[in-house]
Amino acid sequence: MKKRKVYKLILIVFLLTILAACLGREELTVDNPAALTNLSPDEYLNSAFKDAFPIHYESYLKNMGNGMPPVSKFIPEYEPYLPILFAGFAFEQEYNTTRGHTYAVEDVLNIARITERSIGSCMTCKSTIVTPLLKEFGDDYWAANFRGDLLPRLEEMAAVGALDELGEYGHISIGCSDCHDPVTMELRITRPSLTHALARQGKDLTEATRNEMRTYVCAQCHVEYYFEPELKKVRFPWDYGTKPEEMFEYFQTTAIEEGFEYDYIHAVSGAPIIKAQHPEYELWSYGSHGRAGVSCSDCHMPFERRDDRRKISSHYWVSPLETIEQSCRTCHSDKTEKYIVERVGEIQERHLEAVHEAQDLTVEAHYFVNRMITAGVPQDKLTQAQSFVRESQWYTDIIAAENSDGFHNPQGSMDTLRMASDAANNAIKLATEELLKLNIDLDELRAEITKVKQAVYHEEDPFLKHTHATNNFFPSQK
Secondary structure, eight states, X not given: OHXXXXXXXXXXXXXXXHHHHHSOHXXXXXOOOOOOOSSOTTOOOGGGGTTTOHHHHHHHHGGGGOOSOXXXXXXXTSXXXXXXXXXXXXXXXXXXXXXOGGGHHHHHHHXXXXXXXXXXXXXXXXXXXXXXXXXXXXXXXXXXXXXXXXXXXXXXHTTSSOOGGGTTTTTTBSOHHHHBOTTTOOBOOOOHHHHHHHHHTTOOGGGOOHHHHHXXXXXXXXXXXXXXXXXXXXXXXXXXXXSHHHHHHHHHTXXXXXXXXXXXXXXXXXXXXXXXXXXXXXXXXXXXXXXXXXXXXXXXXXXXXXXXXXXXXXXXXXXXXXXXXXXXTTTOXXXXXXXXXXXXXXXXXXXXXXXXXXHHHHHHHHHHHHHXXXXXXXXXXXXXXXXXXXXXXXXXXXXXXXXXXXXXXHHHHHHHHHHHHHHHHHHXXXXXXXXXXXXXXHHHHHHHHHHHHHXXXXXXXXXXXXXXXXXXXXXXXX
């Protein structure tokens, strides 16, 4: 009997260990009661948490290591035809690779997309001051003028708490109070857009498990969103689900019914375009890790053991490929680090090829539709072709904008890019049929498309690339 009890105990310990490794590891392996502090419940300074949580702060400070100036995504090494795909929208001005969260405020203040007309919603995921600003401005925050109303308050709030080690704005960039209650340090949601989106899906955040919260704190920002037409609130289009096709259905129905039709009119095709954002949460949610209950934090904030034998969640937010032993091999212990690196590389390489293929086809579709306009194709056929282009660009952009390079959901990403290519081909097919009726020279059209793509590709100044997207042959439709 004693042996049987011992075996049962060993089995229980073993099962708990496995569960801890793959599902909400912190809940099962760490005695982590809510930590009390002397901080104000309205504390927003990241530097204020330094003395209370020095080990976590030391980990967070590593995010400053990725401080090199951001690189334009318009260059040949990345996505050289984005200036065409974004023609007529602020993203044609500047679109860069990501860098550390601690540089979020600095980057949003300096990027060319922020103009005198930009609104408060553009600040929503950039700074810890958003929570107090929402409390101060109420619903007026969303449509407040970015430079006229919010920037002066930002400078006032940033005037205290600065530390050289955090740069100019690291003390108020994405940080502690975005995800933690400053008094209890329990995980919390500070962006109401997520709360509202989950509620519309029938999910109550107050009933979320700790493991779910370890994803939801990331899902406040790493998502697709748009600005509601009246108050300009940030809203997530999840009413029908989080797959790209389900979000597209939302934009084609509910969003239009509520007054939101598009983000911009494309300068080449005249199509009403939805600008996709960065749907890491959405792609993860129906990928293999999401369905297995592996949280964002399990991979991007893995446990690290300190010299005093304590374990903490890393607050250095980087690719799991930089922490393979802690992030990947905790669950995939049967795989070597070399295998994991090669496997991820294969997925991401093929993904990038597919993104480029879909982008090239969507670019071609835009120019075919432009030629329909200048040739005088009947309006009903033109509108139909523009709807195909809208669909193609949505499916292309939603995957290109997702920051895992396909890894969060390889199959879902490929399925979506296939839908993008199908829609682009439908636009080109329809345009071809209508242009042939008007005896338009399609060889000339294709030659002109090649010329304009080469002009954009070979322009050395990223800030001038968009100026080549339209010309005398392809006049702007703005």
